[in-house]
Amino acid sequence: xxxxxxxxxxxxxxxxxxxxxxxxxxxxxxxxxxxxxxxxxxxxxxxxxxxxxxxxxxxxxxxxxxxxxxxxxxxx
Amino acid sequence: xxxxxxxxxxxxxxxxxxxxxxxxxxxxxxxxxxxxxxxxxxxxxxxxxxxxxxxxxxxxxxxxxxxxxxxxxxxxxxxxxxxxxxxxxxxxxxxxxxxxxxxxxxxxxxxxxxxxxxxxxxxxxxxxxxxxxxxxxxxxxxxxxxxxxxxxxxxxxxxxxxxxxxxxxxxxxxx
Numbered sequence: 035x036x037x038x039x040x041x042x043x044x045x046x047x048x049x050x051x052x053x054x055x056x057x058x059x060x061x062x063x064x065x066x067x068x069x070x071x072x073x074x075x076x077x078x079x080x081x082x083x084x085x086x087x088x089x090x091x092x093x094x095x096x097x098x099x100x101x102x103x104x105x106x107x108x109x110x
Numbered sequence: 111x112x113x114x115x116x117x118x119x120x121x122x123x124x125x126x127x128x129x130x131x132x133x134x135x136x137x138x139x140x141x142x143x144x145x146x147x148x149x150x151x152x153x154x155x156x157x158x159x160x161x162x163x164x165x166x167x168x169x170x171x172x173x174x175x176x177x178x179x180x181x182x183x184x185x186x187x188x189x190x191x192x193x194x195x196x197x198x199x200x201x202x203x204x205x206x207x208x209x210x211x212x213x214x215x216x217x218x219x220x221x222x223x224x225x226x227x228x229x230x231x232x233x234x235x236x237x238x239x240x241x242x243x244x245x246x247x248x249x250x251x252x253x254x255x256x257x258x259x260x261x262x263x264x265x266x267x268x269x270x271x272x273x274x275x276x277x278x279x280x281x282x283x284x285x
Contacts, residue, residue: 051241062130064130
């Protein structure tokens with residue numbers, strides 16, 4: 035593909051899709067921002083689901099195979 | 111303490127100052143991508159929400175403007191990905207007025223439809239590079255990709271558009 039083809043497509047596009055001429059913001063969006071901040075408090079702390087899964091597997095191993103505890107402590 | 115340092119530590123007043131300084135520019139960038147003023151306003155707020163949420167990742171010695179533009183581009187791209195499933199054209203889409211009648215209107219509709227059916231990442235570069243004539247370097251910085259990749263995506267977007275237009279013309283011809 036050549037730059038000529040890109041130029042042709044630009045011309046074709048310009049027949050239907052005009053560049054946005056008015057990009058000026060009509061109003062202050064801070065009130066909207068403030069209400070979003072109030073509506074959705076930021077999550078304080080999130081633990082990914084796979085961390086919970088790992089913790090569950092480890093707990094199950096320790097409960098059902100308590101003999102593995104010394105081995106685990108040795109490897110720590 | 112500097113404004114950006116205060117922002118990074120979660121100072122809401124500092125965030126408000128930054129918001130008021132940059133909202134026009136962020137909005138102006140987003141509206142060029144999504145081409146709908148109402149959606150662009152919502153995405154501007156969404157962008158600053160993401161900015162505030164990830165403020166701890168911002169280095170106070172960094173470029174806030176470039177960081178904000180990149181987050182804005184990602185927010186707009188996410189919107190295009192979701193909006194693509196609904197193929198209706200936005201009401202406020204700016205179209206070039208045409209002096210002649212039905213045939214050229216049909217052609218314009220075909221081009222519009224082909225443009226809106228582009229996959230999101232190609233529509234992003236097509237909007238910015240082909241319609242808005244932004245430089246590849248600016249698009250690359252905003253999208254967090256290389257200028258070479260922008261060029262590749264422009265080529266692919268043109269190829270997809272050409273194929274779509276050919277098939278749409280064939281559809282019209284068979285009617």
